[in-house]
Amino acid sequence: MNFEIIEIFNRSVTIELESEAIFQQSEPFEVFIDGEKRLRSDRNVVSVTGLLPDREYKIRVAAADGECEKSFTTKHESVLLNVKAFGAKGDGEALDTPALQAAILSCPKDGTVYLPKGTYYSTPLFLKSDMTLWLDEGAVILGDTDRNHYPVLPGMTMTTDEKDEYNLGSWEGNPLDNFASLITAIDAENIDIIGGGTLDGNAQNSDWWKDAKKKRIAWRPNMMFLCRCRNVRVQGITVQNSPCWTLHPYYCEELSFLNLYIHNPSDSPNTDGLDPESCKGVKVLGCVISVGDDCMAIKSGKYYMSLNHHKVTEDVVIRNCRFERGHGSVTVGSEVAGGVKNVRVSQCIFDGTDRGLRIKTRRGRGERSVLDDILFEKIKMNGVHMPFTVNMFYFCDPDGHSDYVQNRAAAPVDEMTPAIGTITGRDITCEGVSACVLCAAGLPESPVGKLEFENIKATFLPEAERVPERPVMMDNFDEMSGRSVYAENVKELVLRNVEIIGAADKEPEMMGVERFVCEGVKYK
Structure with missing residues (x-):
């Protein structure tokens, strides 16, 4: 039995068994952190959560054919900002966008924005560089159902000197106006999105899936849009009910998608699970994807x-x-x-x-x-x-x-x-x-x-x-x-x-x- 430590976060770690088995083992194995059993699984790729930043840990995997132990140190975290302290209600009814965006904009380098258990009704949120977004178990960011509340990303804008173009919006391979995504990052780097929480586009309660090929104000949004970003890692979350393509990295480099569960109804139009477009260095490990396209x-x-x-x-x-x-x-x-x-x-x-x-x-x-x-x-x-x-x-x-x-x-x-x-x-x-x-x-x-x-x-x-x-x-x-x-x-x-x-x-x-x-x- 051997394993590799794939990615280390400030409060979690992802490992992958070195095995010829496809996706999962024939028998479960156990994972210990500093001697304490943290999980039992048969999946080849697993993530252990509930760790603390800036701390050295020993991780041990025990299986029927032996065991293996390695050491690692979690990433540095400068501060933990709880969105509730910024006024977020998390009741699924109040619009929590201002509080969530305030927490994100207030987050310093290497800081974490923390969403505890609750349902946070929101329009698109814009992430910035050098931060972690932590959706704890039971935390849901639920998309607003009214397209009129979503900002539009212009497809192309000429630079002031008219010598170049600035591209933001994208629709099916062309630079066209589209709505911002529930999670959007533009020209950002060193972003982690972690936890056992959920991004829910709430599309089944909106009109995103009706007249899907008709432009209304702008083209439909993704659930997550990463535009010209670098070193973005997404671990452990559930992403569901997307208005259109679910995760859309665009002109990005060095991306990791680990242990994600992506789910859209089988009849939902153009709801691809994960579409890297013009990207370099994309790693997708341990994900389960079930969608309508x-x-x-x-x-x-x-x-x-x-x-x-x-x-x-x-x-x-x-x-x-x-x-x-x-x-x-x-x-x-x-x-x-x-x-x-x-x-x-x-x-x-x-x-x-x-x-x-x-x-x-x-x-x-x-x-x-x-x-x-x-x-x-x-x-x-x-x-x-x-x-x-x-x-x-x-x-x-x-x-x-x-x-x-x-x-x-x-x-x-x-x-x-x-x-x-x-x-x-x-x-x-x-x-x-x-x-x-x-x-x-x-x-x-x-x-x-x-x-x-x-x-x-x-x-x-x-x-x-x-x-x-x-x-x-x-x-x-x-x-x-x-x-x-x-x-x-x-x-x-x-x-x-x-x-x-x-x-x-x-x-x-x-x-x-x-x-x-x-x-x-x-x-x-």
Whole structure:
């Protein structure tokens, strides 16, 4: 038994077991702090709360196969500010925004703003650098239901000398006016958000989910919007009932999301769980996400932002997480004009999502839209209808159904042509597949570079339980049921040690595949 100390906060710590187990252990283990048992769990990533700042601790993990002990020192804390002292009621009725914002603005460097148990009815709160926001167990920040009470973040403002632009608002990859989020941080650094409390957008009691694609005053807010921030860590909280995308880091670096529970109703529109956009250095460990759209969607904006404010999304680690329901477990796209590279997804459970690995782009994303070096490994999929999909004809945006986007004939390669490099999946089991195992549709003028799948076992549902579905959202593409592998316009397709059980077909269907490597592929 061994573990790593992942992140140390002023009043908590997160550790991760060094284990080959996916998401959780077969048997529970116990965690001790200075000899006192603090928790019992079977999760590979756990957080221990209730610690004190500026103090050295010994943490010990005891499991059936042994134990391990390490030492750490909690972060410094300059002061603890209780929001009740600033006049916050926490009764779920009084508007607590002024008191909460006053506490935040009064917080000195390395200070903590503390919310004890209670429900704090609030409009958006703006965090600043070098602070901790602590939502204690039973503390809820509950979103105001009236959009007229939410400030608007302007999409773009010209600088005074008219030589540059200042971007605040963002909507689906474009710099457009949107409402501020319940938790907003702009150009800030060194922020921690901790505790066992809850951010509740209260969207089910508002009109955020009605006419979801219609702009009313401004576009819908996220639950948390981090704009050009650095070194932000979010640990242990629950985030639910978001008006739109739930957590949206935007042009940020060095982010950690640890042991979060993100939940939105399955029919809530565009309520993605966690969407890092044009970010570098993103760590997602031990999170459980169950939402109404993609559980995670890795993005880098649309063409305007790539052309004028280019930033690749890169160095993303997603490990020991559980993704439930939703359209995709981990998606790359579709707003990826800036490109995405070096993504590592491992030791995760995908449970009941429509798609597992989901890549989506389209003509018009541009030549900087290169999706490359994306690896999924040690994944367990349960009831995922379509485990692997790659789509370069995704029909998003107002022109998504146009001939330019959807024409299957080769178009000229120009500055608007996207590309996909290498996508790899290995050591993955898929139980309860319905539509297809792999469906890939590349552009004829820009085929997918390399799809490599190794050590894959996929088992279909019985034919009577399968419902035909369209695995990729593009025009003039038939529904599938029981299909194993469909690949169109791929430079290299590698299937190595792949076992497919219960498929309606007995071999891959390929069109425009330049090189096909097939080793140890079995149909049963």
